[in-house]
Amino acid sequence: MTGKILSVVIVVCALIAGVAMYYLQVYAFYEEVTPTGVDDVQLTTVNGGVETIFYEDFQAIDADSSPIRYRACFTTTTPLTTLLTTYEAYSGAAPRNAPGWFECFDAEAIGEDIRNGRAHVFVSQRNLEFGIDRVVAVTEDGRGYIWHEVNECGDKAYDGSPLGEDCPERDLGGN
Known part of the structure; x- marks a missing residue:
């Protein structure tokens, strides 16, 4: 018993x-992230500057528990051809899954659009925090998605490899 x-x-x-x-x-x-309505969707120009693009219908979620939990969705009327000639492309990006309740962000569909050339990924901000880049994908029909990617410096730092000379200084103090 x-x-x-x-x-x-x-x-x-x-x-x-x-x-x-x-x-x-x-x-x-x-x-849920409260949009500012002013600078929620920014891209890095091919000249290295940062600009806000026109966007609507912005929704985003984030969590303090991890630097890669940020996800956002929006729409834009800026033509993809304009974005491709004006802003820095980001290669190798692969969206991570979002919680099922955040319905606008379907990582599998976004990834397929990227692989099939129906969406292009751009740099929003490099090293948003050490080893993490913010990237923006925009589809041919103006749907946009934002998430965080672990960059090469982040990969090296997290697996213990020596950091390259092109990696920024890592802030190890304070927290």
Whole structure:
């Protein structure tokens, strides 16, 4: 009898822990980002400057628990041809999954659009924080998506490799 009770307690504890972990990963840490309406969608020009592009319907989520949890969606009427000639392209970007409740950001569909040339990815800001770049993808029909990518310096720092000379100084103090 004691074994059965102990088994039930273990199963109930495991279920509670599983539900708690799911909730924490998918809901608890994310917060909706309040748009400024002025500079939510910025791109780096081919000359190195940063400009805000015209955007509407901006929605975003973020979490303090990780530098790569930022996701945003928007629409723009700026033609993709203009963006391609004016702003710095970002190669190798792959969107990460967003929580299912943030319905505008479908990483699989965005990735397929990028692979098939229906969307192009641009630099928003390099080294937003050490090793993390903010990137913006825009589709042919004006849908846009923003997320954070771990850059080459971040990859090296996180796997313990020596940082290259082109990596910025890493701030290790304070926090």
